[in-house]
Ligand code: SF4
Protein backbone atom coordinates (compact mmCIF):
# COMPACT_ATOMS: atom_id res chain seq x y z
CA UNK A 1 0.00 0.00 0.00
CA UNK A 2 1.39 3.46 -0.88
CA UNK A 3 1.67 6.15 1.80
CA UNK A 4 -1.33 8.00 0.33
CA UNK A 5 -3.48 4.84 0.30
CA UNK A 6 -2.35 4.04 3.85
CA UNK A 7 -3.46 7.48 5.05
CA UNK A 8 -6.85 7.05 3.34
CA UNK A 9 -7.27 3.62 4.88
CA UNK A 10 -6.30 5.01 8.30
CA UNK A 11 -8.88 7.79 8.08
CA UNK A 12 -11.56 5.28 7.06
CA UNK A 13 -10.80 3.08 10.06
CA UNK A 14 -10.71 6.03 12.47
CA UNK A 15 -14.18 7.15 11.31
CA UNK A 16 -15.52 3.69 12.15
CA UNK A 17 -13.75 3.67 15.53
CA UNK A 18 -15.04 7.15 16.32
CA UNK A 19 -18.59 5.95 15.72
CA UNK A 20 -18.04 2.78 17.76
CA UNK A 21 -15.84 3.99 20.65
CA UNK A 22 -15.92 0.64 22.38
CA UNK A 23 -12.16 0.86 23.01
CA UNK A 24 -12.17 4.23 24.76
CA UNK A 25 -10.84 2.76 28.00
CA UNK A 26 -7.79 1.11 26.49
CA UNK A 27 -5.32 3.91 25.82
CA UNK A 28 -4.80 7.57 24.98
CA UNK A 29 -5.45 7.00 21.26
CA UNK A 30 -9.15 6.56 21.93
CA UNK A 31 -9.50 9.85 23.77
CA UNK A 32 -7.47 11.60 21.06
CA UNK A 33 -9.83 10.38 18.32
CA UNK A 34 -12.83 11.62 20.30
CA UNK A 35 -11.40 15.16 20.11
CA UNK A 36 -11.76 14.99 16.31
CA UNK A 37 -14.50 14.67 13.74
CA UNK A 38 -12.17 14.63 10.72
CA UNK A 39 -8.65 13.22 10.49
CA UNK A 40 -5.75 14.88 8.65
CA UNK A 41 -2.49 13.17 7.63
CA UNK A 42 -0.79 14.83 10.60
CA UNK A 43 -3.49 13.51 12.94
CA UNK A 44 -2.84 10.00 11.64
CA UNK A 45 0.92 10.28 12.30
CA UNK A 46 0.14 11.61 15.77
CA UNK A 47 -2.25 8.76 16.61
CA UNK A 48 0.18 6.16 15.21
CA UNK A 49 2.95 7.29 17.54
CA UNK A 50 0.57 7.54 20.50
CA UNK A 51 -0.23 3.82 20.10
CA UNK A 52 1.89 1.49 22.30
CA UNK A 53 1.03 -1.53 20.17
CA UNK A 54 -0.60 -3.47 23.02
CA UNK A 55 -3.08 -5.01 20.49
CA UNK A 56 -5.95 -5.05 23.02
CA UNK A 57 -8.24 -3.05 20.75
CA UNK A 58 -8.01 -5.46 17.81
CA UNK A 59 -8.52 -8.49 20.09
CA UNK A 60 -11.72 -6.84 21.33
CA UNK A 61 -12.92 -5.59 17.96
CA UNK A 62 -15.96 -7.20 16.31
CA UNK A 63 -15.24 -5.20 13.15
CA UNK A 64 -11.86 -6.68 12.31
CA UNK A 65 -11.35 -9.16 9.43
CA UNK A 66 -13.37 -11.24 8.43
CA UNK A 67 -15.89 -8.44 9.08
CA UNK A 68 -16.25 -6.30 5.94
CA UNK A 69 -15.08 -3.17 7.85
CA UNK A 70 -11.64 -4.79 8.27
CA UNK A 71 -10.69 -2.59 11.24
CA UNK A 72 -7.19 -3.28 12.61
CA UNK A 73 -5.72 -0.26 14.48
CA UNK A 74 -2.43 -1.85 15.71
CA UNK A 75 -1.50 -3.03 12.20
CA UNK A 76 -2.49 0.30 10.69
CA UNK A 77 -0.55 2.30 13.31
CA UNK A 78 2.52 0.03 12.97
CA UNK A 79 2.64 0.77 9.23
CA UNK A 80 2.10 4.49 9.78
CA UNK A 81 4.85 4.60 12.42
CA UNK A 82 7.32 3.00 10.02
CA UNK A 83 6.38 5.64 7.44
CA UNK A 84 6.78 8.47 9.96
CA UNK A 85 10.30 7.32 10.99
CA UNK A 86 11.32 7.49 7.32
CA UNK A 87 9.53 10.75 6.61
CA UNK A 88 11.06 12.79 9.45
CA UNK A 89 14.57 11.25 9.58
CA UNK A 90 17.61 13.20 8.42
CA UNK A 91 18.63 12.29 4.85
CA UNK A 92 22.05 10.58 4.73
CA UNK A 93 23.65 7.46 3.16
CA UNK A 94 23.51 5.83 6.63
CA UNK A 95 19.74 5.63 6.22
CA UNK A 96 20.30 3.05 3.48
CA UNK A 97 22.51 0.79 5.64
CA UNK A 98 21.23 -1.61 8.26
CA UNK A 99 22.86 -2.54 11.57
CA UNK A 100 24.68 -5.55 10.08
CA UNK A 101 26.23 -3.66 7.17
CA UNK A 102 27.34 -0.80 9.44
CA UNK A 103 28.81 -3.25 11.98
CA UNK A 104 30.86 -5.01 9.29
CA UNK A 105 32.15 -1.70 7.92
CA UNK A 106 33.01 -0.49 11.44
CA UNK A 107 34.73 -3.82 12.19
CA UNK A 108 36.97 -3.58 9.12
CA UNK A 109 37.79 0.10 9.75
CA UNK A 110 38.58 -0.43 13.47
CA UNK A 111 40.80 -3.44 12.71
CA UNK A 112 42.71 -1.52 10.04
CA UNK A 113 43.20 1.49 12.36
CA UNK A 114 44.31 -0.74 15.26
CA UNK A 115 46.77 -2.72 13.09
CA UNK A 116 48.19 0.35 11.32
CA UNK A 117 48.59 2.51 14.44
CA UNK A 118 49.55 -0.11 17.04
CA UNK A 119 50.71 -3.19 15.11
CA UNK A 120 49.56 -6.82 15.29
CA UNK A 121 51.74 -7.53 18.35
CA UNK A 122 49.74 -5.07 20.43
CA UNK A 123 46.35 -6.03 18.99
CA UNK A 124 46.74 -9.79 19.54
CA UNK A 125 48.70 -9.81 22.83
CA UNK A 126 47.69 -9.98 26.46
CA UNK A 127 47.52 -6.58 28.27
CA UNK A 128 47.01 -6.62 32.02
CA UNK A 129 46.08 -3.71 34.30
CA UNK A 130 44.79 -0.19 33.65
CA UNK A 131 45.22 1.24 30.16
CA UNK A 132 45.16 -2.25 28.58
CA UNK A 133 42.36 -1.37 26.13
CA UNK A 134 44.31 1.64 24.85
CA UNK A 135 47.18 -0.53 23.66
CA UNK A 136 44.75 -1.67 20.94
CA UNK A 137 43.03 1.67 20.15
CA UNK A 138 44.26 4.85 21.81
CA UNK A 139 42.13 6.68 24.37
CA UNK A 140 42.29 9.95 22.41
CA UNK A 141 41.11 8.31 19.18
CA UNK A 142 38.25 6.46 20.91
CA UNK A 143 37.14 9.65 22.68
CA UNK A 144 37.05 11.60 19.40
CA UNK A 145 35.31 8.83 17.39
CA UNK A 146 32.63 7.99 19.96
CA UNK A 147 31.95 11.67 20.69
CA UNK A 148 31.26 12.13 16.95
CA UNK A 149 29.04 8.99 16.84
CA UNK A 150 27.15 10.09 19.97
CA UNK A 151 26.64 13.62 18.61
CA UNK A 152 25.41 12.18 15.30
CA UNK A 153 22.86 10.01 17.11
CA UNK A 154 21.63 12.92 19.25
CA UNK A 155 21.52 15.26 16.24
CA UNK A 156 19.54 12.69 14.20
CA UNK A 157 16.98 12.30 16.96
CA UNK A 158 16.66 16.06 17.58
CA UNK A 159 16.33 16.67 13.83
CA UNK A 160 13.50 14.10 13.54
CA UNK A 161 11.83 15.41 16.71
CA UNK A 162 11.95 18.99 15.44
CA UNK A 163 10.33 18.12 12.09
CA UNK A 164 7.70 15.90 13.71
CA UNK A 165 6.87 18.52 16.33
CA UNK A 166 6.55 21.21 13.65
CA UNK A 167 3.80 19.10 12.05
CA UNK A 168 2.09 18.31 15.36
CA UNK A 169 2.25 21.95 16.42
CA UNK A 170 0.81 23.26 13.16
CA UNK A 171 -2.62 21.93 14.16
CA UNK A 172 -2.54 23.02 17.81
CA UNK A 173 -4.51 26.02 18.95
CA UNK A 174 -3.21 26.10 22.54
CA UNK A 175 0.45 26.40 23.60
CA UNK A 176 2.25 23.52 25.31
CA UNK A 177 3.01 24.13 28.98
CA UNK A 178 5.83 22.78 31.13
CA UNK A 179 3.39 20.54 32.99
CA UNK A 180 2.41 18.86 29.69
CA UNK A 181 6.04 17.95 29.11
CA UNK A 182 6.45 16.70 32.69
CA UNK A 183 3.31 14.55 32.38
CA UNK A 184 4.45 13.13 29.04
CA UNK A 185 7.87 12.21 30.47
CA UNK A 186 6.22 10.54 33.48
CA UNK A 187 3.84 8.58 31.22
CA UNK A 188 6.73 7.53 28.95
CA UNK A 189 8.92 6.31 31.86
CA UNK A 190 6.00 4.42 33.42
CA UNK A 191 4.75 3.02 30.06
CA UNK A 192 1.35 4.15 31.29
CA UNK A 193 -0.65 2.90 28.32
CA UNK A 194 1.05 -0.45 27.84
CA UNK A 195 -0.83 -3.00 29.92
CA UNK A 196 -1.77 -0.85 32.93
CA UNK A 197 -5.27 -0.15 31.64
CA UNK A 198 -5.86 -3.83 30.89
CA UNK A 199 -4.21 -5.63 33.82
CA UNK A 200 -6.15 -8.84 33.12
CA UNK A 201 -4.38 -9.29 29.81
CA UNK A 202 -1.12 -11.27 29.67
CA UNK A 203 0.41 -10.06 26.41
CA UNK A 204 0.68 -6.29 27.09
CA UNK A 205 1.96 -6.99 30.63
CA UNK A 206 4.68 -9.27 29.24
CA UNK A 207 5.73 -6.60 26.77
CA UNK A 208 5.61 -3.97 29.49
CA UNK A 209 7.96 -5.96 31.77
CA UNK A 210 10.36 -6.75 28.90
CA UNK A 211 10.34 -3.12 27.77
CA UNK A 212 11.25 -2.02 31.31
CA UNK A 213 14.18 -4.47 31.34
CA UNK A 214 15.51 -3.09 28.04
CA UNK A 215 14.88 0.56 28.84
CA UNK A 216 16.26 0.63 32.38
CA UNK A 217 19.08 -1.73 31.34
CA UNK A 218 20.06 0.77 28.66
CA UNK A 219 19.93 3.65 31.16
CA UNK A 220 22.21 1.74 33.57
CA UNK A 221 24.70 1.07 30.77
CA UNK A 222 24.55 4.72 29.78
CA UNK A 223 25.26 5.67 33.42
CA UNK A 224 28.19 3.21 33.44
CA UNK A 225 29.69 4.75 30.27
CA UNK A 226 29.23 8.29 31.61
CA UNK A 227 30.89 7.36 34.91
CA UNK A 228 33.71 5.66 32.96
CA UNK A 229 34.29 8.89 31.03
CA UNK A 230 34.38 10.81 34.33
CA UNK A 231 36.95 8.37 35.78
CA UNK A 232 39.06 8.58 32.65
CA UNK A 233 38.98 12.30 31.82
CA UNK A 234 38.50 13.90 35.25
CA UNK A 235 40.06 11.44 37.70
CA UNK A 236 42.60 10.17 35.10
CA UNK A 237 41.96 6.53 36.03
CA UNK A 238 42.03 4.46 32.84
CA UNK A 239 39.91 1.43 31.86
CA UNK A 240 39.61 -1.49 32.35
CA UNK A 241 38.23 -1.02 35.87
CA UNK A 242 38.07 -3.65 38.66
CA UNK A 243 34.96 -5.88 38.61
CA UNK A 244 33.73 -4.36 41.89
CA UNK A 245 34.07 -0.74 40.68
CA UNK A 246 30.79 1.22 40.22
CA UNK A 247 31.48 1.51 36.47
CA UNK A 248 31.59 -2.27 35.99
CA UNK A 249 28.73 -3.02 38.43
CA UNK A 250 26.42 -0.56 36.61
CA UNK A 251 27.52 -2.04 33.27
CA UNK A 252 26.82 -5.62 34.44
CA UNK A 253 23.36 -4.75 35.82
CA UNK A 254 22.46 -2.84 32.66
CA UNK A 255 23.78 -5.63 30.44
CA UNK A 256 21.72 -8.25 32.32
CA UNK A 257 18.60 -6.09 31.89
CA UNK A 258 19.25 -5.74 28.15
CA UNK A 259 19.96 -9.47 27.70
CA UNK A 260 16.74 -10.47 29.51
CA UNK A 261 14.60 -7.83 27.80
CA UNK A 262 15.85 -8.29 24.24
CA UNK A 263 15.95 -12.11 24.27
CA UNK A 264 12.45 -12.07 25.83
CA UNK A 265 11.21 -9.76 23.07
CA UNK A 266 12.77 -11.91 20.34
CA UNK A 267 11.07 -14.99 21.86
CA UNK A 268 7.59 -13.51 22.41
CA UNK A 269 7.59 -11.95 18.96
CA UNK A 270 8.08 -15.36 17.35
CA UNK A 271 4.72 -16.26 18.93
CA UNK A 272 2.99 -13.01 17.93
CA UNK A 273 -0.32 -12.94 16.12
CA UNK A 274 0.98 -11.54 12.79
CA UNK A 275 -2.48 -10.47 11.68
CA UNK A 276 -2.34 -7.65 14.27
CA UNK A 277 0.91 -6.14 13.09
CA UNK A 278 2.97 -5.07 10.11
CA UNK A 279 5.77 -7.30 8.78
CA UNK A 280 8.12 -4.31 8.30
CA UNK A 281 7.59 -3.28 11.92
CA UNK A 282 8.27 -6.85 13.12
CA UNK A 283 11.56 -6.98 11.21
CA UNK A 284 12.61 -3.55 12.44
CA UNK A 285 11.78 -4.45 16.08
CA UNK A 286 13.66 -7.76 15.82
CA UNK A 287 16.73 -6.10 14.23
CA UNK A 288 16.80 -3.54 17.05
CA UNK A 289 16.51 -6.24 19.74
CA UNK A 290 19.34 -8.22 18.12
CA UNK A 291 21.57 -5.14 17.85
CA UNK A 292 21.15 -4.33 21.56
CA UNK A 293 21.61 -7.99 22.48
CA UNK A 294 24.89 -8.11 20.52
CA UNK A 295 26.18 -4.96 22.21
CA UNK A 296 25.42 -6.44 25.66
CA UNK A 297 26.72 -9.95 24.81
CA UNK A 298 30.03 -8.68 23.36
CA UNK A 299 30.37 -6.41 26.42
CA UNK A 300 30.12 -9.46 28.71
CA UNK A 301 32.57 -11.38 26.50
CA UNK A 302 35.04 -8.51 26.80
CA UNK A 303 34.65 -8.55 30.58
CA UNK A 304 35.26 -12.32 30.69
CA UNK A 305 38.26 -12.33 28.31
CA UNK A 306 39.89 -8.97 29.06
CA UNK A 307 42.93 -10.60 30.70
CA UNK A 308 43.62 -12.87 27.69
CA UNK A 309 45.22 -12.39 24.27
CA UNK A 310 41.69 -12.37 22.74
CA UNK A 311 40.97 -9.00 24.39
CA UNK A 312 42.03 -6.90 21.37
CA UNK A 313 39.80 -8.83 18.95
CA UNK A 314 36.76 -8.79 21.31
CA UNK A 315 37.28 -5.09 22.02
CA UNK A 316 37.20 -4.26 18.31
CA UNK A 317 34.05 -6.38 17.81
CA UNK A 318 32.31 -4.78 20.80
CA UNK A 319 33.22 -1.25 19.71
CA UNK A 320 31.96 -2.00 16.18
CA UNK A 321 28.52 -3.05 17.49
CA UNK A 322 28.32 0.10 19.66
CA UNK A 323 29.43 2.34 16.78
CA UNK A 324 26.85 0.75 14.48
CA UNK A 325 24.09 1.17 17.08
CA UNK A 326 24.91 4.88 17.38
CA UNK A 327 25.32 5.53 13.65
CA UNK A 328 22.07 3.85 12.61
CA UNK A 329 20.06 5.11 15.63
CA UNK A 330 18.18 7.87 13.75
CA UNK A 331 16.82 5.25 11.28
CA UNK A 332 16.08 2.17 13.40
CA UNK A 333 13.42 1.25 15.94
CA UNK A 334 15.69 3.01 18.45
CA UNK A 335 14.16 6.29 17.27
CA UNK A 336 10.64 5.30 18.34
CA UNK A 337 10.97 6.85 21.81
CA UNK A 338 11.47 10.29 20.26
CA UNK A 339 8.18 10.18 18.34
CA UNK A 340 6.29 8.52 21.19
CA UNK A 341 7.43 11.24 23.59
CA UNK A 342 6.40 14.03 21.20
CA UNK A 343 2.98 12.40 20.73
CA UNK A 344 2.56 12.08 24.51
CA UNK A 345 3.38 15.80 24.96
CA UNK A 346 0.72 16.64 22.37
CA UNK A 347 -1.75 14.34 24.10
CA UNK A 348 -1.06 15.90 27.53
CA UNK A 349 -1.71 19.33 25.98
CA UNK A 350 -4.95 18.12 24.35
CA UNK A 351 -6.15 16.43 27.50
CA UNK A 352 -5.60 19.63 29.49
CA UNK A 353 -7.23 21.82 26.84
CA UNK A 354 -10.30 19.59 26.45
CA UNK A 355 -10.71 19.31 30.21
CA UNK A 356 -10.38 15.53 30.44
CA UNK A 357 -8.50 15.27 33.66
CA UNK A 358 -9.23 11.63 34.50
CA UNK A 359 -7.08 8.86 33.10
CA UNK A 360 -8.84 6.58 30.60
CA UNK A 361 -10.81 4.01 32.59
CA UNK A 362 -10.76 0.32 31.78
CA UNK A 363 -13.94 -0.73 30.02
CA UNK A 364 -16.43 -2.98 31.77
CA UNK A 365 -15.44 -6.14 29.90
CA UNK A 366 -11.91 -7.35 29.32
CA UNK A 367 -11.10 -7.79 25.63
CA UNK A 368 -11.15 -11.55 26.02
CA UNK A 369 -14.60 -11.50 27.67
CA UNK A 370 -15.82 -9.24 24.89
CA UNK A 371 -14.38 -11.51 22.20
CA UNK A 372 -16.17 -14.48 23.85
CA UNK A 373 -19.47 -12.59 23.83
CA UNK A 374 -19.07 -11.71 20.15
CA UNK A 375 -18.12 -15.31 19.30
CA UNK A 376 -21.16 -16.62 21.22
CA UNK A 377 -23.41 -14.15 19.42
CA UNK A 378 -22.06 -15.28 16.05
CA UNK A 379 -22.51 -18.96 16.96
CA UNK A 380 -26.12 -18.34 17.99
CA UNK A 381 -27.02 -16.60 14.73
S1 SF4 B 1 -14.10 -2.15 18.81
FE1 SF4 B 1 -13.13 -1.97 16.81
S2 SF4 B 1 -14.25 -0.39 15.71
FE2 SF4 B 1 -14.78 -0.21 17.87
S3 SF4 B 1 -13.35 1.33 18.66
FE3 SF4 B 1 -12.43 -0.67 19.02
S4 SF4 B 1 -11.12 -1.05 17.25
FE4 SF4 B 1 -12.51 0.60 16.71
Ligand code: SF4
Nearest residue numbers: 027051052054055057
Ligand atom coordinates in the same frame (compact mmCIF):
# COMPACT_ATOMS: atom_id res chain seq x y z
S1 SF4 C 1 -2.99 -1.37 20.05
FE1 SF4 C 1 -3.21 -0.81 22.21
S2 SF4 C 1 -2.10 1.11 22.37
FE2 SF4 C 1 -2.53 0.79 20.18
S3 SF4 C 1 -4.46 1.80 19.76
FE3 SF4 C 1 -4.95 -0.32 20.28
S4 SF4 C 1 -5.38 -0.25 22.48
FE4 SF4 C 1 -4.26 1.62 21.99
